[in-house]
Amino acid sequence: xxxxxxxxxxxxxxxxxxxxxxxxxxxxxxxxxxxxxxxxxxxxxxxxxxxxxxxxxxxxxxxxxxxxxxxxxxxxxxxxxxxxxxxxxxxxxxxxxxxxxxxxxxxxxxxxxxxxxxxxxxxxxxxxxxxxxxxxxxxxxxxxxxxxxxxxxxxxxxxxxxxxxxxxxxxxxxxxxxxxxxxxxxxxxxxxxxxxxxxxxxxxxxxxxxxxxxxxxxxxxxxxxxxxxxxxxxxxxxxxxxxxxxxxxxxxxxxxxxxxxxxxxxxxxxxxxxxxxxxxxxxxxxxxxxxxxxxxxxxxxxxxxxxxxxxxxxxxxxxxxxxxxxxxxxxxxxxxxxxxxxxxxxxxxxxxxxxxxxxxxxxxxxxxxxxxxxxxxxxxxxxxxxxxxxxxxxxxxxxxxxxxxxxx
Amino acid sequence: xxxxxxxxxxxxxxxxxxxxxxxxxxxxxxxxxxxxxxxxxxxxxxxxxxxxxxxxxxxxxxxxxxxxxxxxxxxxxxxxxxxxxxxxxxxxxxxxxxxxxxxxxxxxxxxxxxxxxxxxxxxxxxxxxxxxxxxxxxxxxxxxxxxxxxxxxxxxxxxxxxxxxxxxxxxxxxxxxxxxxxxxxxxxxxxxxxxxxxxxxxxxxxxxxxxxxxxxxxxxxxxxxxxxxxxxxxxxxxxxxxxxxxxxxxxxxxxxxxxxxxxxxxxxxxxxxxxxxxxxxxxxxxxxxxxxxxxxxxxxxxxxxxxxxxxxxxxxxxxxxxxxxxxxxxxxxxxxxxxxxxxxxxxxxxxxxxxxxxxxxxxxxxxxxxx
Numbered sequence: 001x002x003x004x005x006x007x008x009x010x011x012x013x014x015x016x017x018x019x020x021x022x023x024x025x026x027x028x029x030x031x032x033x034x035x036x037x038x039x040x041x042x043x044x045x046x047x048x049x050x051x052x053x054x055x056x057x058x059x060x061x062x063x064x065x066x067x068x069x070x071x072x073x074x075x076x077x078x079x080x081x082x083x084x085x086x087x088x089x090x091x092x093x094x095x096x097x098x099x100x101x102x103x104x105x106x107x108x109x110x111x112x113x114x115x116x117x118x119x120x121x122x123x124x125x126x127x128x129x130x131x132x133x134x135x136x137x138x139x140x141x142x143x144x145x146x147x148x149x150x151x152x153x154x155x156x157x158x159x160x161x162x163x164x165x166x167x168x169x170x171x172x173x174x175x176x177x178x179x180x181x182x183x184x185x186x187x188x189x190x191x192x193x194x195x196x197x198x199x200x201x202x203x204x205x206x207x208x209x210x211x212x213x214x215x216x217x218x219x220x221x222x223x224x225x226x227x228x229x230x231x232x233x234x235x236x237x238x239x240x241x242x243x244x245x246x247x248x249x250x251x252x253x254x255x256x257x258x259x260x261x262x263x264x265x266x267x268x269x270x271x272x273x274x275x276x277x278x279x280x281x282x283x284x285x286x287x288x289x290x291x292x293x294x295x296x297x298x299x300x301x302x303x304x305x306x307x308x309x310x311x312x313x314x315x316x317x318x319x320x321x322x323x324x325x326x327x328x329x330x331x332x333x334x335x336x337x338x339x340x341x342x343x344x345x346x347x348x349x350x351x352x353x354x355x356x357x358x359x360x361x362x363x364x365x366x367x368x369x370x371x372x373x374x375x376x377x378x379x380x381x382x383x384x385x386x387x388x389x390x391x392x393x394x395x396x397x398x399x400x401x402x403x404x405x406x407x408x
Numbered sequence: 409x410x411x412x413x414x415x416x417x418x419x420x421x422x423x424x425x426x427x428x429x430x431x432x433x434x435x436x437x438x439x440x441x442x443x444x445x446x447x448x449x450x451x452x453x454x455x456x457x458x459x460x461x462x463x464x465x466x467x468x469x470x471x472x473x474x475x476x477x478x479x480x481x482x483x484x485x486x487x488x489x490x491x492x493x494x495x496x497x498x499x500x501x502x503x504x505x506x507x508x509x510x511x512x513x514x515x516x517x518x519x520x521x522x523x524x525x526x527x528x529x530x531x532x533x534x535x536x537x538x539x540x541x542x543x544x545x546x547x548x549x550x551x552x553x554x555x556x557x558x559x560x561x562x563x564x565x566x567x568x569x570x571x572x573x574x575x576x577x578x579x580x581x582x583x584x585x586x587x588x589x590x591x592x593x594x595x596x597x598x599x600x601x602x603x604x605x606x607x608x609x610x611x612x613x614x615x616x617x618x619x620x621x622x623x624x625x626x627x628x629x630x631x632x633x634x635x636x637x638x639x640x641x642x643x644x645x646x647x648x649x650x651x652x653x654x655x656x657x658x659x660x661x662x663x664x665x666x667x668x669x670x671x672x673x674x675x676x677x678x679x680x681x682x683x684x685x686x687x688x689x690x691x692x693x694x695x696x697x698x699x700x701x702x703x704x705x706x707x708x709x710x711x712x713x714x715x716x717x718x719x720x721x722x723x724x725x726x727x728x729x730x731x732x733x734x735x736x737x738x739x740x741x742x743x744x745x746x747x748x749x750x751x752x753x754x755x756x757x758x759x760x761x762x763x764x765x766x767x768x769x770x771x772x773x774x775x776x777x778x779x
């Protein structure tokens with residue numbers, strides 16, 4: 001296991017993927033992440049957001065996003081339940097949450113409440129549009145953040161068909177859960193240096209926009225907005241060419257117009273023809289090469305077409321499906337996939353580590369994604385509750401373990 | 409630069425790192441440059457070391473502004489903002505020694521490219537660790553370092569293609585289509601930032617440096633973690649364009665996007681106010697997917713008469729996650745962004761004063777009114 005984040009303790013109120021995927025990275029590297037769920041309101045991602053929790057670890061993505069964490073189930077609406085969480089906070093560096101604005105305050109776990117419990121606490125709030133401003137209380141989903149963040153305005157086939165990153169990918173959640181681990185660590189280090197608390201306000205919408213500074217700068221200077229242009233942009237020579245088979249494609253990406261010659265040499269395009277000779281028109285040359293490439297590739301497999309182009313020095317790759325990554329030779333050679341047992345007695349491969357350290361990084365998933373309240377008794381014991389007190393809390397449904405937690 | 413963007417109060421604080429923390433970007437790539445920008449926003453001193461004679465990836469990539477005589481890449485201007493830059497001729501002994509002196513004081517290295525490239529330049533990870541033993545050394549290559557792809561150049565389109573990302577984007581009547589901008593190279597930058605902070609956290613305790621590697625391709629796999637989990641569980645393979653509940657609708661002035669849960673269908677019907685939506689063909693999620701084309705056509709008869717922002721507020725008022733497809737101009741004028749002072753002015757010589765997005769996080773303390 002990794003001990004790189006040994007000594008970092010996280011009171012984890014996050015749900016779904018924008019938040020839980022972030023604390024997963026911390027847990028992978030050795031932080032003690034305690035996932036806090038309501039006895040009657042567990043993380044809705046356990047049921048894939050479909051409403052029915054069912055078997056609480058049956059949903060595969062939940063198991064990945066919550067691996068290496070411990071879980072406690074607490075009724076946060078009771079004074080004793082809130083006291084349990086306060087004790088967890090008192091021994092934690094950071095409280096992470098991604099509820100709608102106002103929820104943590106209503107629970108009695110707002111920033112000032114937390115500071116009263118632990119004077120150097122970090123509250124990390126991952127939210128749709130930030131904790132301030134006229135839109136801070138609005139709801140979101142990946143689609144709406146792709147739209148509001150701006151990336152959708154220049155993604156798609158044409159101006160009439162802006163396209164989002166899809167439910168499976170949900171780009172705004174992936175940017176948030178990739179950025180947040182670093183920010184949480186930086187905030188904890190800062191609070192340890194000066195003993196002061198911090199409220200970290202991470203806006204998912206702003207994160208999408210912050211990663212397109214080139215387009216923002218251009219529009220602010222020229223007034224011109226980028227628009228969807230398919231797989232080709234105004235500043236690149238790139239396209240997809242069809243290959244044999246069902247819905248099979250090869251992506252071609254050239255670094256310069258000069259590389260059109262390389263493609264032409266492979267696919268047999270004649271760039272010396274009378275209609276092109278001396279014209280010096282890269283667009284016309286590109287159109288000719290592209291049309292010839294499409295005829296050439298249509299009768300070849302995507303792998304064969306891409307390999308022939310790459311052999312000539314052209315950047316070309318098949319358009320693969322995500323499942324194919326499970327057999328990707330490079331990822332296998334890196335030992336990237338992590339084999340983890342599943343509740344049905346089998347195994348599954350989960351994504352690897354955020355980065356690979358030469359020394360000190362994790363070598364395996366040490367804990368599977370937890371059941372609801374799987375570690376309730378263990379955590380309460382660490383907080384100083386004795387066996388009788390724990391039994392009483394369980395009996396009164398202030399807390400629950402797996403056997404007592406609601407399963408649907 | 410628009411008036412609205414300039415009007416926002418500039419009172420954001422994103423600093424969390426000591427101002428004495430020194431970061432050196434070695435070489436140039438979109439992903440290392442984004443990571444460096446984020447570290448600068450966190451308060452570190454960031455210096456980009458460009459190797460004389462090496463391709464200037466950022467300056468050669470669009471979008472461009474200015475005329476032919478003074479063409480400026482906005483990608484380069486954005487990703488160099490807030491950093492210092494030195495160009496070093498590695499064949500010059502004295503320049504190399506000056507560089508080594510600079511590297512000795514570094515806390516973090518962000519290395520763009522493969523180990524082989526940097527070893528050939530005399531700056532292997534071992535050499536960097538020798539110069540700065542307590543530094544965190546992170547290297548980001550485009551495609552990894554150990555197979556036939558190691559020498560391939562960075563390409564956002566190729567990343568989205570080879571990783572499965574674009575296979576889910578678009579619709580089945582057309583080819584798969586990429587997401588605009590640099591999404592996967594950005595995620596590589598974010599994960600590298602995680603690596604840097606994990607290394608710095610460990611250094612606080614041990615006093616020792618560390619080294620990590622990643623690649624833009626590996627980061628793409630990280631971002632798509634759900635696809636593999638579904639495939640192994642034998643769950644239905646989703647095809648592009650089949651997002652249950654996702655609606656992208658034409659409006660009078662652009663597009664509107666909403667994601668409604670099955671329980672919200674009644675509210676959606678009420679907002680649109682067209683009795684034809686009571687057709688039993690639309691009663692179930694499966695029915696709405698099956699009849700998506702007819703459904704969208706019906707709804708758009710109404711939404712084409714409405715503004716995208718009015719629809720946004722109307723649906724949000726009913727608790728439905730919704731948004732309008734914001735153009736960059738919309739972003740610059742967004743009341744939310746203006747109120748948060750999200751854009752900062754930046755001068756582009758010979759062109760004018762433009763705007764850049766600030767860090768996407770803010771740090772508050774107990775003294776701040778928001779707390």
